[in-house]
Amino acid sequence: MTGWARRDSMAYGSYLPHIAIPKGRLIYMRRIYIKEEVCIGCHLCEVYCQLQHSQSRDLIKAFKRESPRPLSRLRMEEKRPVSFSVRCQHCDESPCVYACLTGALSRDPDSGVVNVDEERCIGCWTCILVCPFGAIRQESLQRKMVKCDLCQGEDMPVCVTNCPNEALVYAETDI
Amino acid sequence: MAKIEKVEYLIIGNSAGSIGAAEAIRETDKAGAITIISDEPYPAYSRPLISEYLAERCSLERMLFRSPDFYKVNNIQAVLGKTVERLDTEAHTIELDKGGRIIWEKLLLATGGLPVVPQIEGVARRGVFTFTTLDDAKAIDRFLRGVAGAVVIGGGLIGVSITEALVKRGIKVTVVEMQERILNTILDEEASVLEEEALRQAGASIVTGHTVAKISCDSTKDAVSSVTLDDGNSIPCNLVILAIGVRPRTELTSGTGIKINRGIVVDRYMATSSPDVYACGDAAEAYDFIYGENRLNPVWPNAYIGGRIAGFNMAGVPTEYSGGTAVNSLRYFGLDVVSAGMVTPLDDGYEVLSEKYDHTYKKVVLKDGFVVGMVFASDIEKSGIVFNLMKDRVKVDGFKQALVADNFGLVSLPEKIWRPQLEMPPSVSASSIISTEQPEGILMGE
Numbered sequence: 001m002t003g004w005a006r007r008d009s010m011a012y013g014s015y016l017p018h019i020a021i022p023k024g025r026l027i028y029m030r031r032i033y034i035k036e037e038v039c040i041g042c043h044l045c046e047v048y049c050q051l052q053h054s055q056s057r058d059l060i061k062a063f064k065r066e067s068p069r070p071l072s073r074l075r076m077e078e079k080r081p082v083s084f085s086v087r088c089q090h091c092d093e094s095p096c097v098y099a100c101l102t103g104a105l106s107r108d109p110d111s112g113v114v115n116v117d118e119e120r121c122i123g124c125w126t127c128i129l130v131c132p133f134g135a136i137r138q139e140s141l142q143r144k145m146v147k148c149d150l151c152q153g154e155d156m157p158v159c160v161t162n163c164p165n166e167a168l169v170y171a172e173t174d175i
Numbered sequence: 176m177a178k179i180e181k182v183e184y185l186i187i188g189n190s191a192g193s194i195g196a197a198e199a200i201r202e203t204d205k206a207g208a209i210t211i212i213s214d215e216p217y218p219a220y221s222r223p224l225i226s227e228y229l230a231e232r233c234s235l236e237r238m239l240f241r242s243p244d245f246y247k248v249n250n251i252q253a254v255l256g257k258t259v260e261r262l263d264t265e266a267h268t269i270e271l272d273k274g275g276r277i278i279w280e281k282l283l284l285a286t287g288g289l290p291v292v293p294q295i296e297g298v299a300r301r302g303v304f305t306f307t308t309l310d311d312a313k314a315i316d317r318f319l320r321g322v323a324g325a326v327v328i329g330g331g332l333i334g335v336s337i338t339e340a341l342v343k344r345g346i347k348v349t350v351v352e353m354q355e356r357i358l359n360t361i362l363d364e365e366a367s368v369l370e371e372e373a374l375r376q377a378g379a380s381i382v383t384g385h386t387v388a389k390i391s392c393d394s395t396k397d398a399v400s401s402v403t404l405d406d407g408n409s410i411p412c413n414l415v416i417l418a419i420g421v422r423p424r425t426e427l428t429s430g431t432g433i434k435i436n437r438g439i440v441v442d443r444y445m446a447t448s449s450p451d452v453y454a455c456g457d458a459a460e461a462y463d464f465i466y467g468e469n470r471l472n473p474v475w476p477n478a479y480i481g482g483r484i485a486g487f488n489m490a491g492v493p494t495e496y497s498g499g500t501a502v503n504s505l506r507y508f509g510l511d512v513v514s515a516g517m518v519t520p521l522d523d524g525y526e527v528l529s530e531k532y533d534h535t536y537k538k539v540v541l542k543d544g545f546v547v548g549m550v551f552a553s554d555i556e557k558s559g560i561v562f563n564l565m566k567d568r569v570k571v572d573g574f575k576q577a578l579v580a581d582n583f584g585l586v587s588l589p590e591k592i593w594r595p596q597l598e599m600p601p602s603v604s605a606s607s608i609i610s611t612e613q614p615e616g617i618l619m620g621e
């Protein structure tokens with residue numbers, strides 16, 4: 001298994017990490033990365049994500065009939081010519097997990113996936129306020145948060161497999 | 176004679192801060208003995224959910240913050256339903272109310288807050304409650320039969336939270352707030368107005384700018400019958416909720432020399448002034464990264480994270496607290512409002528940018544080009560991006576107007592901010608890329 005890394009070797013962007021964490025603690029990351037230079041903003045990632053997270057798994061039903069309407073767990077961002085999709089980054093020190101009022105959010109130490117127990121989510125949106133990516137979405141009808149689950153049960157997240165331009169990369173990393 | 180125990184880690188309190196610490200300790204020290212003591216007789220539960228309990232009588236199981244086997248799995252001894260009476264920092268011991276002494280190496284005071292009980296005539300009457308524990312919620316629930324009207328004294332977070340629960344239970348509620356507007360410490364004026372509209376629309380009444388001078392009682396039944404305001408007006412009610420605030424629970428520190436200001440003062444490692452004693456959560460006054468000084472910020476996320484930092488330090492892994500600030504997410508009466516930091520500028524040395532349309536409201540407070548406060552209503556999904564710009568002290572001069580714009584997103588920020596966060600860092604080796612492509616030449620299946 002790859003992907004174990006020591007935090008002190010982490011060189012990161014200007015605004016992570018959010019929470020001080022001890023040096024030397026082992027971390028494990030599984031992430032979807034963007035390749036902005038080849039993203040053409042076709043929104044197929046969004047379409048497949050919404051389909052994947054629908055009840056029916058049927059394109060027409062998922063987009064036109066299902067209630068509650070399935071939500072794409074990723075968001076397209078565009079400012080032409082720049083475009084990319086944003087989703088949960090399954091942060092190691094996950095602000096959402098630490099902020100969660102009910103314990104609905106947790107991070108699996110083995111897989112590195114941040115999971116949500118929908119039964120226990122009360123839609124307080126505290127996670128939304130602390131997410132640096134704005135990656136959490138509101139399922140308003142049921143008052144639950146939803147977010148990228150890396151398509152649990154699939155070999156690969158569907159946004160990655162269906163990106164026509166290979167503008168998304170799925171990696172188990174050792175940063 | 177009671178047995179004397181000896182543990183590496185002793186945690187007083189069994190809530191957000193306590194669990195944050197215990198989990199951090201177990202991440203680094205699998206074996207050291209941890210004991211958690213709480214005078215509440217339940218496994219750690221989500222305190223904010225007591226309003227849900229009152230509104231819908233949801234089960235304790237649903238309110239638990241961790242799975243029921245949490246203590247067992249993590250090899251933690253939980254002593255529940257017992258109060259720590261005395262703390263001796265010199266001897267490194269505590270004493271329990273029903274006898275029993277524990278010797279500790281590292282101690283965490285995650286003792287939370289106590290509701291402030293105002294000196295009003297009649298506060299001791301039957302029908303007057305505070306609302307900060309599950310037992311409070313249970314007692315109010317038992318009392319509700321036959322209650323038609325309630326007065327909630329205090330229009331802060333707890334007051335609004337119980338108002339929603341009582342309204343859901345069909346009770347006519349009047350909120351009495353001393354200041355000119357409800358939620359005045361965590362929201363700015365515009366957002367307070369939105370909340371007031373939402374409360375009123377749901378059928379609650381709000382009286383601002385007044386206090387309750389007296390709680391009166393039915394002469395025959397010794398139960399609450401009305402409250403009288405400072406202007407002489409009275410409001411009939413059979414239930415009074417005291418929700419004027421919580422104050423840090425610091426009684427254990429008396430006589431120990433542990434430094435107290437408004438709460439237990441801790442440094443950037445969550446350590447108190449006494450060696451081997453740490454504090455976090457509602458009990459503590461910890462670093463606030465907006466004000467650049469220690470403050471009380473009694474909210475759940477700060478308690479958990481502060482506890483986590485304390486836990487690492489207790490376990491011998493030096494870890495600095497980057498600081499907290501006020502963070503609030505309100506979801507009452509169908510209105511979503513989030514706020515953080517300094518929501519109302521202290522003086523005119525600040526710049527305020529805001530947008531308002533329909534029910535959406537967005538505001539950021541800036542100082543010297545940095546975000547120092549924010550309030551978002553309705554359209555909140557991307558508020559976390561702004562919060563983190565604030566937390567990480569990113570200069571926003573160049574794109575500040577975008578922060579409150581309708582189409583705001585990561586792409587509104589300079590490329591040097593979003594690119595390194597979303598792209599694969601060069602340090603990730605190509606071998607870690609996962610792909611489904613089958614190696615050529617291998618054919619399987621039908």
Ligand SMILES: Cc1cc2nc3c(=O)[nH]c(=O)nc-3n(C[C@H](O)[C@H](O)[C@H](O)COP(=O)(O)OP(=O)(O)OC[C@H]3O[C@@H](n4cnc5c(N)ncnc54)[C@H](O)[C@@H]3O)c2cc1C
Binds near residue numbers: 191223333455
């Ligand atoms: C109704 C309500 C709604 C809320 N809503 C929100 C919300 O929406 N968002 C949010 O962020 N926050 C909310 N809060 C605040 C949040 O619950 C607190 O910030 C949080 O619980 C603080 O955690 P803590 O670990 O510091 O202490 P606490 O949760 O207060 O726990 C401390 C524990 O220690 C025990 N204890 C203290 N002294 C002793 C002793 N000597 N011996 C034994 N046991 C002792 C106490 O009995 C208590 O069980 C709400 C609070 C209330 C009451």
